[in-house]
Amino acid sequence: MSSLAIVHSRAQVGIQAISVTIEVHLTNGSAKLLIVGLPETAVKESQERVRSALLNAQFEFPLQRITINLAPADLPKEGGRFDLPIALGILAASRQIPADNLLDYEFVGELALNGDLRPVRGVLPMALKAREAQRELVVPFENATEAAMVSGVSILPVKHLLDICGHLQKSAIITPYCSKDTPNPATVKQIGDLSEVRGQHHAKRALEVAAAGGHNLLMMGPPGTGKTMLASRLPSILPPMTEKEALETATIASIARNGFDASSWAIRPFRAPHHTASGVALVGGGSHPRPGEVSLAHNGILFLDELPEFDKRVLEVLREPLESGHITISRAAHSAEFPANFQLIAAMNPCPCGYLGDSNNRCHCSPQQINRYRGRISGPMLDRIDLHIEVPNLPRSELRQDAIRETSEKVRARVIAAREIQIKRNGKPNNLLGNQEIEAVCRLTEADERLLDTAIEQLGLSARAWYRILKVARTIADLSGSEKIQTSHLTEAITYRRLERKS
Ligand SMILES: Nc1ncnc2c1ncn2[C@@H]1O[C@H](COP(=O)(O)OP(=O)(O)OP(=O)(O)O)[C@@H](O)[C@H]1O
Ligand SMILES: [Mg+2]
Ligand SMILES: [Zn+2]
Numbered sequence: 475m476s477s478l479a480i481v482h483s484r485a486q487v488g489i490q491a492i493s494v495t496i497e498v499h500l501t502n503g504s505a506k507l508l509i510v511g512l513p514e515t516a517v518k519e520s521q522e523r524v525r526s527a528l529l530n531a532q533f534e535f536p537l538q539r540i541t542i543n544l545a546p547a548d549l550p551k552e553g554g555r556f557d558l559p560i561a562l563g564i565l566a567a568s569r570q571i572p573a574d575n576l577l578d579y580e581f582v583g584e585l586a587l588n589g590d591l592r593p594v595r596g597v598l599p600m601a602l603k604a605r606e607a608q609r610e611l612v613v614p615f616e617n618a619t620e621a622a623m624v625s626g627v628s629i630l631p632v633k634h635l636l637d638i639c640g641h642l643q644k645s646a647i648i649t650p651y652c653s654k655d656t657p658n659p660a661t662v663k664q665i666g667d668l669s670e671v672r673g674q675h676h677a678k679r680a681l682e683v684a685a686a687g688g689h690n691l692l693m694m695g696p697p698g699t700g701k702t703m704l705a706s707r708l709p710s711i712l713p714p715m716t717e718k719e720a721l722e723t724a725t726i727a728s729i730a731r732n733g734f735d736a737s738s739w740a741i742r743p744f745r746a747p748h749h750t751a752s753g754v755a756l757v758g759g760g761s762h763p764r765p766g767e768v769s770l771a772h773n774g775i776l777f778l779d780e781l782p783e784f785d786k787r788v789l790e791v792l793r794e795p796l797e798s799g800h801i802t803i804s805r806a807a808h809s810a811e812f813p814a815n816f817q818l819i820a821a822m823n824p825c826p827c828g829y830l831g832d833s834n835n836r837c838h839c840s841p842q843q844i845n846r847y848r849g850r851i852s853g854p855m856l857d858r859i860d861l862h863i864e865v866p867n868l869p870r871s872e873l874r875q876d877a878i879r880e881t882s883e884k885v886r887a888r889v890i891a892a893r894e895i896q897i898k899r900n901g902k903p904n905n906l907l908g909n910q911e912i913e914a915v916c917r918l919t920e921a922d923e924r925l926l927d928t929a930i931e932q933l934g935l936s937a938r939a940w941y942r943i944l945k946v947a948r949t950i951a952d953l954s955g956s957e958k959i960q961t962s963h964l965t966e967a968i969t970y971r972r973l974e975r976k977s
Contacts, residue, residue, distance in 0.1 A: 476501040479566035479573050482580045483559040484603060485549045486596040488763065488810035489725050491603045495545050496556065498563030503539035509560075511544030516553030523554075524561045527585040531635050536568040552762055554584030555594040558612070561585060561635060562642075571642050579630075580604045581638075583614040589635040597621045598728035601629065602721070610650075612638055618651040620734045623724055665744070668707045669879040671700050673868045678704070680863045680970060682885055685711045686892040687904035687949030690796070690818040690858060692781070694973060695865030697828045701821040704865070705777045706744070708819060710882035712775075713893045715740045719773040722813060726765050726772055743774035745816075749783035757791050763803045763810040768795050771816035781820040782850040789855055792818070796858045799906070817905075818859065822851075832867055857935075860905070860942045862973035892952040904949045909941055916944040922964050929968045943967045 479498045484491040507525075509517040528535050542560055544551060559581040566573035582600060584592040591614035598620050604611040605627035613621050618631035628650040632638045640646035668678065677693065681704055684691040693701045715723070720740040728734040747756055747767040758766030768776060778784060795801045799815035824830040825844045829837040839847075856862075896903050900911055907915070918926065930940055944959075947967035951959045 477567050477569070479563045479576065481559040481563045481566070481576055482607075482609065483556055483582055484580060484600045485551050486555075486599070486729055487549060488812055489599055489729060489765075491596060491599040492549060493603070493607075494549065494551070494556070496559045496563050497543045497545065498560070498567040499541040499543070500536055500567045501539045501541070505537040505539070507540045507542070509542045509544070511547045512551050512553060512556070516551065520553045520557055520560060523557050523585045523587060524564070526587040527557070527589040527635055528561055528564065530587065531589040531639075533565060533570055534568065536564065538568075540564060540567075550762060554592070555582050557585035558583035558591065558632075558635070558638070562638070565639065571639050576642070577609075579610045579612050580607070581612045583612070583617075583632065585635065591615065591632050591634065593617045593733075595733060596729040598623055598721075598734060599725050601627050602725075619736050620724075620728060622651050623721070623734075623736070623739065665709055666703070666707050667710060668882040668885055671703055671707065672873045672876045672879065674700055674704065674865055677863055677865045678880075678885075680861045681708060682711065682889060683946065683949055683953065683970075684708070684817065684819070684861055685713075685885075685889045686953050687896070687945065688817050689860040689905050689946055689949065690820075691861040691863070692820045692822070692856070692859045692973075693863055693865045694822050694824055696823060696830075696832050696867050699865045699867050701865050702779055705775075705779070705819045705821060706746075707882060708775055708817075709742055709744050711886040711889050712742050713886075713890045715742055715773060723773045726769050726812065730765050730770060743771050744777065745771040745775065746777040746779060749778070749780050749785075753785065753788045753791070756788050757795075757801055758803050758810075758812055763812075765812045766801075768792065768801055768814040768816060769812040772813045774816060776816040776818050778818065778820045781822040782847050784850075786850055786852075789851065793854055793858065815906075820859065857938050857942075860946050861970040863970065864973060888953060891955075892949065895952045895955075896949075904945045904952070907945055907948075912941050912944050912948075916948045916959060918944075918959060918964065919961075922959070922961055925961070926964060926968070929971075933968075933971055935971060939971060943971060946970060 477500050481496045483494045483496055485494045507521055525535055562581060565571045566576055582594055584594055586592055593614045593616040597613050597617040601611055601621040601624035605624060610628040610630055611621060612630045612632055615631040615633045618629055621629045630648045631651045637648060641648045680691060685708060695701055723743060724734055724739060745767045754760060754766065756767045758764055758769055795814035796818060800811055801814040802809055802811045825837055825839040826847045827837055827839050830839060893903060899915060900907060947959045947964045950963040950966050
């Protein structure tokens with residue numbers, strides 16, 4: 475006598491949840507368990523957990539020849555998540571639970587030896603796919619909130635193997651999970667208000683332009699002038715996330731080391747990795763590739779404080795996502811691609827001691843030291859940063875005088891209005907415009923075109939800089955509600971590239 479059961483589950487590759495079919499085949503012969511399609515160590519561990527969970531839940535472990543095939547075979551499969559579908563396949567094939575409606579579901583979950591279910595990573599992308607496949611999704615209880623971020627799919631939360639068996643036997647039906655508090659996309663975590671920053675009007679203006687068009691920004695200035703303070707307030711003036719963006723960002727968090735946290739739903743990420751962080755931590759990697767900081771910052775901000783202190787090789791790797799919005803991680807066996815469309819905000823001191831240009835002449839760095847320090851950031855990297863600004867040390871009197879300061883809320887209203895114009899015109903923020911789109915929507919008068927050519931020549935900038943300046947000019951025009959780019963918009967955009975020349 476032989477019998478077969480088929481169970482649906484999903485593997486996680488990059489941010490994809492790829493369909494995996496688990497076939498369990500029982501045949502007469504000496505008792506033996508063979509699992510095909512999983513790496514050897516994962517097989518051993520899974521085998522032990524499944525056997526023990528079944529026995530502890532008072533089921534029989536069939537004393538037959540059991541062949542389990544996880545297809546397709548060439549996907550990287552982490553062991554744990556397939557415990558539940560494997561266990562259910564064995565139960566269905568040995569007729570201990572009904573097999574007829576098994577195919578209406580997808581299952582995922584790691585089993586503890588006593589039959590409890592442990593959470594796994596990446597259930598959010600699974601839920602999206604289960605919805606597409608029109609199947610119900612069975613997940614460990616602790617993963618339910620995350621899976622329920624996806625609307626229009628039935629999520630069945632399970633604490634113990636017996637719960638789902640009872641459901642399939644129709645003796646104790648599980649009610650689909652419904653998150654009690656639907657996340658509110660309007661909430662911005664309290665991160666400090668722009669009005670707390672005194673003076674630095676030039677920097678605040680640049681921050682507003684960066685926010686409106688999604689442009690990258692580099693701040694240079696001596697210690698304690700407010701660079702970190704300004705950067706950390708950027709999220710408070712950014713436009714809200716769309717549902718699509720929120721899902722993308724949550725998906726990356728879902729497969730990352732720390733997992734997804736429902737309280738950060740639809741809040742633009744602000745990632746500020748330390749300069750001592752490893753390359754893998756920053757750009758992602760590992761034998762089963764995980765997203766790094768650049769991907770965790772997707773649709774939000776990557777803040778690199780003390781930019782020249784970062785490993786030069788790591789900074790060079792950032793060039794790819796800065797241009798394309800995603801990052802490819804190649805491993806011997808597989809390569810994974812993760813989204814990494816972040817807004818780069820960087821801060822640095824003008825020299826190693828930090829005080830170059832300071833009115834008290836405190837800096838004693840040699841020109842060679844200064845050159846070496848700045849040389850850590852390559853030309854191509856600087857080229858990708860649209861706005862370069864100085865954040866100088868201000869006299870106390872000036873700081874004290876600056877009594878009436880705009881709140882983040884007011885600035886954010888202007889940013890949102892400018893962003894709406896962009897979405898209406900091109901369906902995306904200005905920083906994502908391609909060269910042809912730029913030529914179409916950033917028309918200059920003949921005189922302005924000559925002005926830009928001269929500036930590019932004088933500043934020794936590249937062709938890429940030419941397009942980037944136009945994008946920033948477009949954003950400045952959008953902020954003032956102007957359909958055409960005017961000379962003042964263009965000259966302001968050029969101003970933001972002057973510092974590059976100095977350095
Ligand atoms: N323009 C400012 N308005 C109000 N407070 C300020 C301003 N600049 C600095 N401060 C105060 O000084 C502290 C240090 O500022 P911040 O950390 O932003 O400096 P920084 O420019 O990042 O310095 P570093 O180069 O050392 O990193 C802030 O926490 C704030 O209390
Ligand atoms: Mg700082
Ligand atoms: Zn110095």
